[in-house]
Structures are given as structure tokens and as C-alpha cells.
Amino acid sequence: MDENVASLISICGVTDAEARQLLRENNDDLNNAASQFFEKGAPTGNDPDRYDDSLFAADREGFTDGSRSRPFHIDGGVVGDYSTTPTRPPSRISDRSMADSGMEMSNVAIKSVEGPGQESGVIGNSRAVFGPAPKDAHYDAQSWAMTLVGTQETVLDVAADQRKREEGGPAFLKPMANGDYLPSLVTMLSTIPSIRNLLLCPAHVATDYEREEGWWRGTPITPPARIAVDGELSQTDQLELIHEVQRLMAFLDRTDRAYGSAEPLSKLEAFTNAIPQEPEATSLEKFLLGWERAVEVSGLQSGLQTSLHTEVIANGTVQNSHFLDATVVHNVPGEKVSLYDVLDSHLFTYTASAYVKTLGDVMVIRLSSSDGSATKLDVEIPGVFYADRYMACNEAIVSQMLRDAAQHELKIADINRKINKIKYHHSKKTGKSVESLKLLNSSMKAFGTLEGPEGQVDDANVTLQELQKIYNSIKLKLKELDEQKTKTREILDGINSIFKPPVEKASPATNGDTMTGIETIDSTNPLKEEFIPKYKQRLCAVSTEPNTIYLRNAVSAPDDKRWWRIQYQYDYDSPLILREVNPSLAQTSQHTNKPDETASNRSSRPQTR
Helix, strand or coil: CHHHHHHHHHHHCCCHHHHHHHHHHCCCCHHHHHHHHHHHCCCCCCCCCCCCHHHHHCCCCCCCCCCCCCCCCCCCCCCCCCCCCCCCCCCCCCCCCHHHHHHHHHHHHHHHHHCCCCCCCCCCCCCCCCCCCCCCCCCCHHHCCCCCCCCCCCCCCCCHHHCECCCCCCCEECCCCCCCCHHHHHHHHHCCHHHHHHHHCCCCCCCCCCCCCCHHHCCCCCCCCEECCCCCEECCHHHHHHHHHHHHHHHHHHCCECEECCHHHHCCHHHHCCCCCCCCCCHHHHHHHHHHHHHHHCCCCCCHHHHCCEEEEECCEEEEECCEEEEECCCCCCCCEEHHHHHHHHHECCCCECEEEECCCEEEEEEEECCCCCCCCCEEECCEEECHHHEHHHHHHHHHHHHHHHHHHHHHHHHHHHHHHHHEEECCCCCCEEEHHHHHHHHHHHHHCCCCCHHHHHHHHHHHHHHHHHHHHHHHHHHHHHHHHHHHHHHHHHHHCCCCCCCEEEEEECCCCCEEEEEECCCCCCCCHHHCCCCEEEEEEEEEECCEEEECCCCCCCCCCCEEEEEEECCCCCCEEEEEEECCCCEEEECCCCCEEEEEEECCCCCCC
């Protein structure tokens, strides 16, 4: 018993008395006691339905020590927690900053799901009644049928001792059974202070955010029915979406739990039908567009127009998008490419080019592989990204860069053709190609070991000398072509370096093959002033798989520069959370063929160095 008490105090941080009470209520089962604590909190010690023999020694009124306990209740236990009458929402006119409003909204919304809330109910007796059927009742046979019991796959929760938030670390939303990236997206956006404050929507405060004990693990909060003046029931789907996002933002900021769930959000009507004309729309599109539409319908300002919207000019028309969607194409199998390479191939083609007219404060990028059988993306994501080469204001410079680059790529392709023509000998008989130098080397060995009459040996030596000359000539020609190719490649790299950091040198991986550092060194060929990048974006978060995310705790701990790698493993009978901390993750490589989402924040407005 004492060992379990000590363990429970260590896990939950409760007092000795609270630990003993939790264990008594759970038959001394440590896991059940810890689960009860994380689900219901510490025992209050003042349960009105609990036997208390001290009350028999009390005076006639039942109170001797000011505790004001009640001996018994005629109507049974208390149905809900007590709370005061709801007050009016705060005025929209305020002198406080956006950050202050966001902090207040965190307190309001988090209390609604993790603390006592306003009692609510539904008028009427429409609930199901279970019991024996009355003998005189009549049932229509046409109204009855056999149905299958439906099952829904869910992600199991981790053990109770893993449900507590890591000290100084970020909370997150656990993955969904369908492998959707919605939990990762919401978690990443919550770590960016400006976006988190927008999603908190401080201009709108509900009088009651409702309560649901299992909300954090995926049980939806069902709002009570609202009775209109004309007596008809009505619900505002858009407001439900706003309230759910407010709960999630507040939860991720203030909770003591390690994780929450995006399941309730994914089941809302305003989310599932956010884009009815596009049934195949992704959760990323549904979330951003659905929330923005809900805010607009409610008469509020979303703020996403300047924060997340990116305007792209393509084929002479301006297209507005919440994110950039790009496909990773490996021209050489197994070759790693950078984020710049991916966006170059996506925005710049041989027939047309697209440029960014307006760049939002935060840029969300979704990457997917063109090869459905690929097991990884092999894309290097820099810690600092410059968007200058994709901006419409630099179209003239970039267009010239693309033309020059195309010319040098043609030169390299021509050199490769010459190399292949000289390097390989194609046999018309077999239809196979053999390396010329290897073929000549085999022939020279054969003539060098030839024995016979003196005349034949002399002829063989002459042939051997001719073969040696051809061998040396081919070897020299291949060397010259390789040197030409190297010089042309250096020129091409210099052309493509426009609007990129001067020199980047990747350091060895620090976590297997998933995380690397980046080191900036002095450039031996500094860029011209007009080519120095100015549109700077800093990496905020990356999700490489639905259950793996890299992020910083920028909201709760703004000065904390550490990166957290959080992985929720649920492919086993007992799920677990793996956490790793890296002091300064500046560059990461993606290793999944599923869509990957990356969020970066513009650290400052364009400036001239």
C-alpha cells in the first residue's frame, strides 16, 4: 500500500491523503487510480454521498466545524457542479492587446473543458426508456428490423503514467485512426503565437462552452438543443466550429495533459461540409476554409487573409490559397533534393511560370511524393527559408535566371551524350552495351599474353600498341568531358543560387536519418546586393508522418529555442509516446511518401541589408 502511495504521488503530484483516497476507491490498483486522477482530477474530500460517521456527533443542524457537510439527500447525489449565473460577454471595444485577449480566451475555454461549467439541459422527456414491454402495447412489425452493431476504429490512449504533459514541453493532438494529418496541422498552428491568437477568436466569447469528461480523448461535446422563439429547434454549425477550435487552442496552451484529440472537430457539420462542391477535399482545406467561413458568417474578422493566405499569379490570373501544395519528383532515383528544388519544379515549368504576389505571415506547405511506391520523400527542409525567388516583384530577374540555367542544363545534357557515346560500345549482335575501356583492357591482356612464331608475336605487339593508344585517347577524352561538365555544373549552381543563402553546409545527422543541423559559413563568392534574399521565413513545425511531429513550445515558452520530436506509437497493444529534445534543430529531412505538412513563420518584413 505504502509503495503504491509513493508511486501515485510521484506520477500525479497529489498529497498523501489524496493518494490514499484514490487507491481506496480503486481497490489499491495503481493504474486505475492514476487513470481516475487524469480523468477526474484529485478527490475533493467532500463527497456528499460518502459515509461520514463524524456527522453523527454533530449538533442538531449537522455542522460542528464549519464544513457544512450534508448528512443525506432525499433526491440522491448532486447532478452537476455548482456555478454562478453566466454574465454577459466582454465588450468588443477594448484597450488591451491581442496577446492579452488571447490569454484570457485560453482561460475561458480551458476552464470549460477541464473545470466546472454552467449547468445545462433539454426540456422534455425524449430519452430512451429501457425495460419490459407492456403487455397491452402494440408494435408495428414494419417498424422493426435487425441491424448490425457498428464499430469504429479509434486510437487507444497510452498508459496513465504517460498522460501527463512533459515539463516545459508542448502538448499535442494524438493521431487519428484514418491516418489524417488534421491533428498535426492543428498542433503546428497552435505553436505559432499569431495564428493561435487568431484561432482563439477573442472577439467572440460564448456564455457556455459545455462540458464532456472524455472530450480530451475524443468524445464530442454535444451542445444542448436551442429553442427558437417560434418553438422550432435550431443549431448554429459555424459557432460550434469556432467554439471547438477555441477549446483546442486553449487546451494545447494550458492543459497539464500530454495530448488531446481532434476527433470531435472532424465530426462537426461545419467541418465535414466545409467544401460541399469538393467531396474529395482534404482535412487541411476543410479546416482552414471551414473556420474562415464560420467566422465570416458570424460577422467576425478572421485575420487569415493576411496571416495564411498566399496569392499566386498563374496564367495571368490571381489564385488565392491557404497553403502551397507541391509534389516531390526525383529525376535521379535516391537523390536528395531541397525544398527549393521542389518548389522550382512546381512553380517553374518549360511552358509557364507562377509567382507569388502576396506572401502571408505564415506559409503552410504540403509535400507529397510522385512515386506511390516510395518509402520516403528525401527532401531537405532548411531552418531558414527565403521566398524571394518565387515573388512576383523579382519575376524579371528570376526569368533571366531560368533562361540561363536552361542553357547550361542543355550543355550538361550534350556533354552527357558525348560521354555515353565514347564510354560505351554498343554491340549490334547482342544489342548490349559494354564499357569501351573495359573491352579494350580485355583485348590488350589477350594480345599481351599471345605466344607463337616470332612474326605473329611482332604483329600482336603492333596491335597491342594501337589498342593502348586508343585506350589512352578515350581515357583522356572522358577526363576532358568530365572537367567541362564540372565547370558547367559550377556555373549552373551559381545561377541557381540567386536569392538563396550564400553557402549552406549540412552537418552530420544528430538523430539517425531524421534530423540534421545546418551551419552557415562565409561565402567565397558573395551575392550581388540585388540578389540578396529579403523575404525570410523561419521553420516553425514539421509533420513527417501522421503520428510524428517536430515543433517548438513557442506559445507557452517563447524564449525556449529547443525542438521537440514527438511520436505517438499506436501500432501495438500498448501505445506509447516517444519524446526527444534537440537544442537547435535547423534542418530536417522528410522520410515518408505520405503528404507532409510544414509551417514556417515570417520572422520579419522584407528588409534591405
